[in-house]
Each structure stands twice: as C-alpha cells, then as structure tokens.
Amino acid sequence: MNDALRYLLWHSARNRMRGQVARLKRPRYLLAVLAGGLYFGTLLFNSRMPSPLTGSTSSTIGQLIYTAIIFVTVASGWIFGSDRPALVFTEAEVQILFPAPLSRSALVRYKVAQAQIFVLFSVIIWVVLLRRGGTPLPFWMRAISLWIILSTLYLHRVGASLVRTSTVAHGRRGVRANAIPIAIVTAVILVAGITIVRAIPAVRAALHVGGGAVALERLVTSQPLAAILFPFRLLIAPLFADSTAHWLLAILPAFALMAVHYPWVTHTDAAFEEAVADAAAKRARAIAASRDTRRRPVVIADGAVSRPWFRLAPTGHPAIAILWKNVLGYTRVLRLTTVAIIVCGIAVIGTAVYSEVGNWSDLAQIGETLCAIPIVMLVVLGPGFVRADLRQDLLQLDQLRSYPLRGSTIVMAEIASSTIILTAMQYVLLASAALLSSFDALPPVPIAPAVLIALVALPTLNAIGLTVANGAALLFPGWVRLGDGRAAGIEAMGQNVLAIIVSLVITFVALIPPLIVTTIAASVAAALSSRAISIWYFVPAVPVGALVALGELWLVIKWLGRVFARTDLAQIEPPG
C-alpha cells in the first residue's frame, strides 16, 4: 500500500483509539466500560456462566447452522445488497484522495485495510462469545479461524457490491463484464432454492418422528447442495477442528479461499474500468460528453418524491410534527425494490412449497411460522434496524434544541416514531399469521387470545427496546453510530452484536416489573374464576403489565429529556 495511505491509516486509527480512551474521563463512559468489562470478563473466565450465544460448535448440527448462516449472508448480499459500493468513502477521503495520484486499486486496498480494524474487533467479541463449544483449540487458533471467516465474508461482500455497482452503473455492458460471477451466483441460488423446496416434505416428515437433524444433514450432504456448500464448509472447517493437526490441515484451504478474494476485490472493478476505458478510447468524444452529463448533480424530479402518508395540520401538538417528519423520512428510504423482491420471493416459495406439501392446512402452518419468526426477530433486532429517531436526528442537535419543545417531549416523539414503524411491520405480519391460521386445522396456540396479547405486548416491547437504544445514543453519543443506518457488514458485526446484547440485558431488566405484574394479574384473574391459568387470563393481564412498563418509560423519558436538554454537541464532536 502507498506510504501516504499507510500513514493515514495508522495515524487515524491511533488518534481514534486515543479519542476513545479520552472519553473514559467522563464517568458515564467509564462506568459503562467497567460494567461491560465485568460482564464479558465473567463470561470469559467463569466456566459456569452460560454464554449468550452458547451452541455446540463441535456438533454436526452446529456446523450445519454456521454453514447455513454464512450461505444466507453471502446470498442475501447478492440479492438484497445495496447498489451503492460497500466501500464507503468519507467526504474528506473523496475530496483529498480521489484527486490525488492514486490508482483505484490503491484506494480499494486502503479501504480493505481500514476495515481490518473492525474485523479484528469483531474477532475479539466472537472469541469471547463463542468461547466454549467443546473444541480443544486454544483461543488464538480460534481467533485466526474467525479472522479468516470474517475477512473472507467482508471481502466477498465488497466484491459483490462492486459487481452490483458496475452492473447497475453500466447497464448491459456491466452485465457482460461481470457475466461470470453473475451467472455463478444466479445458478447457485436457484439450484439451492429448488433443492431446499423439494426437500421440504422429507424434512417435515423426519421432524415429526424426531429425526430432523439427520434429515437436514442428509439434505446438505447430498448433491447438488453439498457441492454448493463446499466452499462454505471449507471456510468454517478450522473453527470446528478437534485437534491442532486437524486445524493445521483445515486452515490452509480456508486461508486460500480468503486469499483468492483479495485480488478479485482489488482488481475486478479496476479491470472493468480499464476495459471501459479501452472501449471509450474509440469513441472518446461521445463518452466524454456522456460522462460530463452523468457527473452533473442528480436532480430529483418533482414526481420522484413520494407524498406524505398523512397531512400535517398547521396547528395541534407540535410533537406530532417530529413524528410526521420521522415516519415520512422512513417511508422514503424504504427501498421498494427490496419490498417487491421479498413479496415476490414469498409468493414463489409459497407456490413451490404448496406444490410439494399439497394441502392448505400444512401450508398455512408453514406460513404462520414464517410470520411468527420475523415478529420475534423484530422485537429483538428491530430497535437496532428501525432508526427513525434520535439516532438519526442527533447530528442535527442544534436544530432540535432550538425548537420550542421540552427535551422530554422531543425524546418521546422520537421514540414514538420508531415504535410506530416497528409495530406497523409486526402488525402486518400478525394479521397475516391470523389470516393463515383460519386455514390451519391445528393451530399451535389459540389464535384469538394470542393476537389480543400481541396487539398490546408488541408496541410495549418495541417502546422499551427503542427507549434503550435512544437512551444509549443520548448517553453515549461517542459510541453509538449516528445518522443514516447502523454499521452494516461483517466488519461491524462485533460492534452490532455487542450493542444487541447490551440492549437485551437492559431491556430484560426493564421487563422484570411488568412481567411480575402481568403474572400476578393473570394468576389473580384465574384464582377469582377458580380455574386453572390459561392464555385467556393473560388477555386482561398484559395491558396491566403494559401500564407498568409505560410508567417506567415515562420516568426514563423524563430523565432522558433532561439529558437531552443538557447534551452538548461537543460530546459528539470536539468543539471547533
């Protein structure tokens, strides 16, 4: 790498680290580090304490799960990945490095090297979280194994993104230039999808007799899935090695897999650009003219901006304006193409599964499960993904603080914005599950009370999770990523997992009083009616627990409002 870029990389990392250490002079940051350190230290050294991600890494099913996760991660990167490059350059990098005499490959290598900081951080987190699982390998071997997995996934994501970007930017020429990777990926995804759909009846039948794991293993070890998953198994093999000798045997192919990604990433797009340049030389003037046109600022046509989904009256509670702004903003960033792909995908999979399953009841049951899983996932992960709140707006703190509203009112409106969006998503899934249950001959739970409970519980849980997330942004603005989107990609996985675990622990603590009250209320109701407790008794009990949760939230938001009123932008950025 260029000396100047190496200098930039090293000094930026060093200064960043110094800044993080300097933050520890603030008591709240120091306390958080001590609490986090205590938790993870206990996790690492106390063999009796269960790991939050406990899983038997040595078992076959464990390997299958890891292989499947990595396959899905890679496939979704190709299908749903952004059309913008994964290599995001900062404003300063664009202004200073792009006009500098540096090759495109040098810039890509610089970004790849920069991502290593995050990859290494993720490795540390994962080594701690996956510290057990029966493997006799010392921690440094597992660290190397994880580093290879995460680095390969990062490089693959960047490569996929470059291919997508080139294809989108150059249309038919782009498709031709990237024909080989596009063809391979399309074939792999199609073959894997068809094989899985065709195997569903056999796996379901095996599940009924308790042989699900064996059936799944048979599925992934039979052709063509075995061939498709071979590189993925190769990649994770060192992590599952049961001896140093096996690890040494497994690490070389995994390393080779990572190594081949590097030239692909650093040269694919450059080669493409060069090919375009060669072709362009023949038509220099025309190409130059077209490039000039393309470089003009993008002007969004009047019709390109979607209309607000509700009209904002000029009078009324001013907090509604913040809610309106945030929800409108979120609906505008929602990629319609992603929604369309998901809907079409569900329709195709549903049709394919129906053709294999053959009866509506079973299909409905699969559908219910497919709706229930994302509802639960959104409760856990939603507060990290839906960020139409303070995490988006804190960078405009000056603006927010100049508004004639109380701090607590602004905080409440911001949290309410994300709560509404997240709850709306879950309600759509809930309605779908309820609808499907009418076709299900044997629903797993009585649908009516389950829906009634979910209608109250989901917004409450979301509000708690989002209050924790917004509270973290207010209290630790130096640690929480502010602005558009959370840190994405494999390189940020450690950071995200850490954030999720901390949020879940705090959310769990906050849920204890409402859960106790809910249980007592349901027990009292059952006792009064002299019957055994059932799901129906939780229908009136959950709103009581929700009221307790709202009381907690009210107190916390009042406090956060005071923090908001005193938060200084200097905590986010040093005073200029």
Next chain:
Amino acid sequence: MIDVESLTKTYGDFQAVRGMTFHVAPGEVLGLVGPNGAGKTTTLRSIAGIIVPTSGSVRVGGYDMLATPEKAKALLAFIPDEPQLFEHLTVEEHLRFIGRLYGVADAPARIEPLLVEMELLEKRAVLPAALSRGMRQKLAIACGLLHTPSALLLDEPLTGLDPAGMRRMKSTIAARARAGAAVVLSSHLLHLVEELCTRLLVMQRGRVIAIGTLAEIVAERPDLAGRALEDVFLALIEEGERQDTAQSGA
C-alpha cells in the same frame, strides 16, 4: 428583547465565552465580529438555547432561557452558518414541519410568499439533496422566518449565497429589524456589518473587547478616528492580543 448577563461557557479548561453582557432592543441589529475562535458561534448557540451556559443568563422577550426555554425559543429563530436540513423532507415539507412546531396557524398561506421571496418556489417539491449550497441556506433562512420571530440570530448569514441572494438577504434582515425584530448576526464580512448593524460587539478569546456604535467605539479610541471599520477592528484585536499576552505574562 435579548438580554445576556455574565454569560460564560467553558469546555473543560477552555473558556469559549467569558462573562459576556449585552442587550439587544427590538429593531436593533447587533453585529458580532471577531477573529476565528473568538466565541461568536458559542454565544449565538447559547442565546438560542442550544447549549447550556456554564454560568450567567439569557432572556428572550423577558423569558429566561433556562427556566422557560419553550417560551423563549418560541420567540426566536436561529439560522446557522451550515444549514441543517432533514434529507427526507422536501422544501415545502420543511416549512410545513416548522409551521406545526411553532404553531403557525396560517402557515400554508405564508409558505408560498416566503418561497417566492427566497426564490425557492420552483424547488418546493424537491429534497435538500437536489439543492445547491446557496439554496439550502435560503431554505434554512425561510424556516427561520416562517414564524415571524421577535429575535433573529444569524451565524454568517451570507455564506453560500450568490450576489443577488446576498442583496436579498440583506434587505430581508433590514426589513425584519424595521418590523421590530431584535437581530444578532455574526460575520467576518465587515462591510455587511457596517451596512446592516446598528451596533457592534467585538469579541476576542471569548470576551467583549468593544461594544457600541462605530462612533461610540471610536470615541473611546481617538487614535482610530476617521479610519475604516476594518482598520478599527484590526487595531482592537491587536490591542486585545497585547492585553492577553500581558495578562498571561503576569
């Protein structure tokens, strides 16, 4: 309209503003001038209630910014040098949003004339990403003016504007002051300050080194009589530097 008493703001050991006291009456335009890092923006942000002063008080229209911030903020508008806009709201939606925040009942009727005044009518349905730097600045100004504030705080108001925009901006500020608004503006453009401001406040290293009309300031320094504002300003800054050096030496 704006009363600042003994305003102090510190960041750790660094004193950004040191015991500032000044008052701005309705219809008055106070120009904040000083070298980079003098504390002009910190002063404006403290008056706007964006940052909490370490000590001292700020009152807007008689309302204390710490005790009754909502009432004080409802009377003022702060227009920063770097326009902060919401990237997913169109130009017109920004104004509707601000209208609701400040409870401007006739906001829909005010929006169009304001867009015409700021030459943004054709851009009413576009997102900030499609606006030039100057247009973004104009939109921030329009947002600030929508609720007809009694106190107007402008940080480098001409940044990014073209000559026509600058002229329009100057006449807008003058018109708002004539209508009774108290205006505080900070700028490095001394000709703007000389043209628009009824009084000057010269700052250096967080403290006031001179305040008053240009005539009043010169009256205290007869050696500067008859000299241009730029010369007066540089002389005051030099003297301030000397005082600071002497103080730190002592």
